[in-house]
Amino acid sequence: MPLKSIIQDMKGELGSISRKGFDVKFGHGMGSRSQRIVQDSLVPIDAFNQSCWENMPAELLRDVLMRIEASDITWPPRKNVVACAGVCRNWREIMKEIVKTPEISGNLTFPISLKQPGPRNTLLQCYIKRNCSNQTYYLYLGLNQSATNDDGKFLLMARKCLRPTCTDYIISLYGDDVSKGSRPYIGKLRSNFLGTKFTIYDSQSPNSGAKVTKSCFTRLMNVNQVSPRAPAGNYPVAHILYELNILGSRGPRRMQCIMNAIPASSIEPGGVAPTQTEFLHSNLDTFPSLPFFRSKSTRAESFQSGPLSGQRDGMLVLRNKAPRWHEQLHCWCLNFNGRVTVASVKNFQLVASAGENVAPGQEQHMNVILQFGKVGKDVFTMDYQYPISAFQAFAICLSSFDTKIACE
Incomplete structure (x- = not known):
């Protein structure tokens, strides 16, 4: 039996199993819960245990899955790769070994790839759609050059939450659930009152040395009582600064991003950026929501500590290109x-940026790591590459939407 026929037969059987039990489409966030991202805790389905592929030898299974992964390199056909990973734990472990990170393959396959650095030497093209009526923002993977068509692959969603002294953008893997304590919550963006300083928080540690930011939740409950693997709290991974614009609306914005989770050596030949390999879900959704009120000292800590106070040695600093x-x-x-x-x-x-003072002429010859721009009334393109991730790029772009009292 030809291998191509085997693969087609498996794809058809996987489709029937998906219709019977569950849907493992990656990132279809605008639908129901049955259409959400495949999770690590999937349980094998009885229908598949009765199929002819149950006792397939490991060597043959690996070869077949490698053929599927190599043949379906773009979306939407790449959903077959995710479907294979959702069959059972054995299939998922093999697929996790076969599928390469975006840095190597240039593909966004599993949800964790949104937390991993983008491809090297090429921009991954995405776009953002804004819904002004409910203050939500949707990130899609562009499947063609046009960002105005509704055929992109949903990746992330953010909702703007106004606070008395700041603004929060809650970022979620699902398009219909942005509660901070739920499983799809992966991070947030927080601004100061003037909209000139922003902090990007990750829901889990990007590396072993990251420090969790204190909050009312972590003060009231012991971290070990929540989850020994995933501490409750937010990990600051980047700070965004917008300089005061003395020219008002006649001059362009000037911004810089201090990526305190990415070393400056990552952009050098052979450099390595932190890469998350799996989601460590906490049990935050088992506890009720707590009030927003926090002490002044805690609020000030979010913006006055860390890289903003001048400690930027060894951290990657991104600056916007000076327009002409x-x-x-x-x-x-x-x-x-x-x-x-x-x-x-x-x-x-x-x-x-390698230093504090970089000549504008020199910036024009540097590789663009992230670019963001408008193509329609509520449609914006977002292209990024190594060493930042889709999550970090999305959060940086969200800061551009926020109102800046002292910059414009």
């Missing part, structure tokens, strides 16, 4: 290579 003034168009311009079509103060390109 176009005499004929009478506006500030940047080369987005056709990915941005509408002029906006929100548009930016970030490059790695």
Whole structure:
């Protein structure tokens, strides 16, 4: 029996099993709970145990799964790879070994890939859709050059939450659940009152040396009582600063991002950025929500400690490219290579900065790590690459949406 026929037969059987028991489509966040991301705790289905593939030799199974992974390299056919990983624990372990990280493959396959650094030397093209009516933002993987069609692959969703002294953007893996204590919660973006300083928080530690930020939840409950594997709290992984604009609306924004979870050596040849390998879900959803009120000292700690106080040695610093003034168009311009079509103060390109003072001419020749720009009324492109992840890039772009009293 030809291998191609075997693969087609397996795909058909996987589809029937999915319809009988569950749906393991990656990132279809706008649908029901049965269409959400495949989790690590999937249970084998009885229907599959009765199939002809139950006793397949491990060597043959690995070869077949490798063929499927190699043949379905783009979405939506790549959903077959995720479906194979959702069959049982054995299939999932093999698929986790076969599927490479975005840094190597350039593909976003499993949910954890949203926390892993993007591909090297090429921009991964995504786009963001904004819903002004309910203050929500949806991140999609672009399946073609056009970002206006509704055929992208859903990746992340964020909801804006106004606070008395700051603004929070809660980021979730699902498109219909953004509660901070739920399993799909993966992080948040928090701004100060003026909208000039932002902090990106990860729901889990990006590395062994990360420190959790204190909150009312961690003060009231012992960390070990919540989960010994995933401590309750938020880990600051980046800080975003917008400089005061003395020219007002006539001048472009100036911003810098201090990636305190990524070393500056990661952009050098042979450099390595922290890579998460799995989600460590906590039991936060088993406890009721707590009030927002916090002490002044705790709120000040979020923005006055760490890299913002001048301790940036060894951390990757990203700065926006300085735009040039176009005499004929009478506006500030940047080369987005056709990915941005509408002029906006929100548009930016970030490059790695080796020092505090970098000449504008030198920045023009640096590789763009993240670019963000407007292409429609509520549609924006987001292209990123190594060493930042889709989650970090999305959070940085969310900071551009926020109102900045002292910058404009």
